[in-house]
Amino acid sequence: MPDFHVITPADHADKSWRPSPGYGFAARDTIAALVMQEIPRACLCLPVAFALTDDHYMPVAVQGLAQGQNLLVGADGRWLADYIPAVYRGYPFALARTNDDQTVLCFDHDSGLLQAGAAQGDSQPFFDAQNQPVERLRQILQFLSQVQANLPATQALCAALRQHDLIEPWAINIQGEDGQTTTLQGLFRVSETALNTLPADAFQALRESGALPLVYCQLLSMQHLQRLGALARAQAARAEALPQSPAGDLDLEFLNSGGTIKFH
Template sequence: MTEYHVITRERHGHQHWLSQSGHRFAADDALCALVAQELPQAMLSLPIGFIVEAEQFMPVALQGLTPGQNLWVAADGRWLAAYIPAPYRCYPFRMAPTEQGEQVLCIDEASGLLSESAGEPFFNDDGTPGKAVLEILEFFNQIEANRQLTRSMCAVLQQHGLIQPWPITVQGEHGEQKVEGLFRIDEAALNALSAEALSEVRNAGGLTMAYCQLLSMQHLSTLGTLAQAHAEAEKARLAQESMAQKGELHLGFMNDSGTFSFGQ
């Protein structure tokens, strides 16, 4: 359970924070919002789609086949893909809107990463924000600025009819599973654009976004593989617990880190 609070001198003036050591905090996220700037890297390891957000399309990383499960997070908190979405690299921080509509920096006080002495200070002795906090705030500002550009790109793609529903069926732990509510680039419509329309899409940056999404679809089958691996690991864990209760202990199914692993 997260517990975000706005960072203030009154509340955090004498506190410190520690860097995250894993990604268990993201274990329930089946989707993660992306911005255009990170798509060229994200497409190399994550399947990307679009969702409707406030009547606009926005790109997301597909991380699970069912709500509440992120298949890219291993049981020990390791992130299993080569690319980590930008929001996860800022944890335990996030930006949140105030009642006045302003964005403020918050921290998850239930993260276990706050400290009275160890780690980075929130504020300097003179009451000014610490260097690391300012760097995180700047990173979030860059993400937000790029989010506005991302919305503009998606609007151009939508304007030219290049985004269509994406019916997904993958082989999961219980056989074929359907994932609904996602959208993808209509490749046929993209190839049929007039020279004028293609130029407009390209100048808006939409062409790069379109190809990133199309190329990322090759990773979709990996989610099915991960789902099966997670299910097998959970069965092994339950069997382990059952044997332990009976006074038996077999650890052969585990690797050196005490959890399952995936080939990379």
């Protein structure tokens, strides 16, 4: 689990940090949160769905076909798709809210990327000699702030879809190597039937809300589920080619497990 700490001169002026060498930290993320600003690019290579969190819908990138599985992270930590969700591009940094509603920049102390002492090699300082954030830190804060600023608008678009009953459960059927079909549940999608039967005045209201790009991007993106299936088969084939452990316990059952995905 991440262990985020607020970045302050008192705690980090004498420390440095290294950029993440890959995306292994996301290897168990079945979904990743998205904001509307990035969805037109994300939908070109990632399946986009909706997840229900705290009684509101939010768009997410679908990255695996079983809980705890991210097929878009290679064994060496490389990202295997043409788009990387913004939530990962800021790691090991993240934003948090203080009790007095201030936004603060945090660093994951469990990332293995925090170093004691001055910056060396590819590591970078947090603060300069005057205890001011260095330029790179300001850039990261600006990027994460832009993503966070787009969150209310994204929530409003999803609320507009919900208001017009355009979101329906999306049960994803997966056929295993044995020919058996399992179903992943817990995701949602735009209902094409509801969209096509929407009254003219409701469609006009939806258009004016700015939600139509989200509708079409989500529908377009569903074709990319086939790529996840191909990645799952390739992963299984590579695992079968590996030598068995002494106990012979190379377990690939998670690729064919059903049940409900739980999102945290």
